[in-house]
Amino acid sequence: MDDWEKRIVEDYPDQFKGPFALECGPGWAGLLREMCRRVDLVLDDEWRKVFRWSQIKSKWGTVHAYSNGPDEVDEIVDWAETMSAITCERCGQAGRLRKTGWITVLCDEHAS
DSSP states (O other), rough: OOHHHHHHHOGGGGGSSSOOEEOOGGHHHHHHHHHHHHHHHHHHHHHHOOOOOEEEEEETEEEEEEOOOOHHHHHHHHHHHHHHTOOOOTTTTTTTTESSHHHHHHHHHHEE
């Protein structure tokens, strides 16, 4: 696990209980941190006891996050997926979907 991933897990330990997978590039660190912050705001005490991410990954060029959370979490995940489609997965700058063998979102610099 990279340092940026460790920091997110350390900052939101209640969301990363049990086994989970975090499989995406460092350019989305800020996006994932914001997603976790927003989730933290919508979870009540009962949900905090049971909520957890099972997987957060890049799929078809955008972030996909899987949890056992309520509908409000799904809305936040939808927001994160939309934002990831315009955020370079390597550096976090503005990007667009590119097909480079894999479908990924890259800025002009990382696409060249």
